[in-house]
Amino acid sequence: MKKIRISAVSYTNTKPFIYGIEHSNILNKIDLSLDMPSDCAQKLIDDEADIGLIPVAAILSLPVWNIVSDYCIGANGAVNSVFIFSNCEAKDIKTLQLDPESRSSNNLARVLLKNHWKVNPELVTSAADYTTSTDANTAFVQIGDRTFGKKEQYPYVYDLAEEWLNFSGLPFVFAAWVANKNIPKDFMDEFNQALKFGLDNRAELFKEMPKRDDFDVEDYLMHKIDFELTDNKERALHLFHNYIKQLDK
Numbered sequence: 210m211k212k213i214r215i216s217a218v219s220y221t222n223t224k225p226f227i228y229g230i231e232h233s234n235i236l237n238k239i240d241l242s243l244d245m246p247s248d249c250a251q252k253l254i255d256d257e258a259d260i261g262l263i264p265v266a267a268i269l270s271l272p273v274w275n276i277v278s279d280y281c282i283g284a285n286g287a288v289n290s291v292f293i294f295s296n297c298e299a300k301d302i303k304t305l306q307l308d309p310e311s312r313s314s315n316n317l318a319r320v321l322l323k324n325h326w327k328v329n330p331e332l333v334t335s336a337a338d339y340t341t342s343t344d345a346n347t348a349f350v351q352i353g354d355r356t357f358g359k360k361e362q363y364p365y366v367y368d369l370a371e372e373w374l375n376f377s378g379l380p381f382v383f384a385a386w387v388a389n390k391n392i393p394k395d396f397m398d399e400f401n402q403a404l405k406f407g408l409d410n411r412a413e414l415f416k417e418m419p420k421r422d423d424f425d426v427e428d429y430l431m432h433k434i435d436f437e438l439t440d441n442k443e444r445a446l447h448l449f450h451n452y453i454k455q456l457d458k
């Protein structure tokens with residue numbers, strides 16, 4: 210049988226899913242690649258993958274898409290790995306540098322700046338000094354493991370899942386398991402069982418993971434990342450898509 214091509218996020222937030230996949234028979238039925246989120250999205254768009262854990266903002270670039278799992282990378286309040294790091298208060302940001310690895314959080318930052326903080330900064334997509342600008346009114350978006358331990362390093366720090374909750378009253382979903390074609394149900398059932406196995410066995414995973422002094426990985430994977438794709442998260446996803454569509458209007 211032809212293997213199903215799967216692209217999953219290469220960050221710590223996806224480790225429970227990978228643990229589940231690697232400890233189940235589904236591993237023999239897939240070609241698994243671990244990629245930065247923007248590449249997960251591009252592979253699904255270019256049909257180099259059949260299923261991806263893709264940034265939900267990128268769903269808007271897919272002609273055909275199905276969410277194929279009840280699990281996701283989400284948060285209900287502070288997520289602790291998606292930030293605007295800034296030299297000034299959000300309302301004073303004049304230039305925002307985006308994270309090249311992100312699709313959802315770059316858009317979330319834009320949605321919040323426009324609708325929550327009511328400002329319209331200039332966007333920079335590939336600045337050489339992406340994270341090091343000393344300009345008083347410049348800020349940047351950063352996601353994933355590169356943010357670990359950085360919260361104390363910047364004058365103003367905004368956790369975007371927390372700010373989204375303040376703004377909308379809803380949890381947030383950053384990435385979902387999406388297919389760009391029909392996938393047989395028995396395969397999806399087995400795949401979802403593997404994801405569940407990983408979540409159920411996070412304590413075993415932690416034994417294999419290095420500890421960090423500057424970041425509580427266990428708290429992050431038990432309490433900050435929220436893996437269930439609930440009705441409220443789906444509601445948030447649709448609301449987020451609508452805000453993205455309004456961004457350039």
Ligand SMILES: C=C(O[C@@H]1C=C(C(=O)O)C=C[C@H]1O)C(=O)O
Binds near residue numbers: 218247263264291313
């Ligand atoms: C919570 C996170 O969620 C992620 C954020 C994404 C994005 O901004 O496009 C995509 C996938 C997830 O890895 C994170 O990476 O820290």
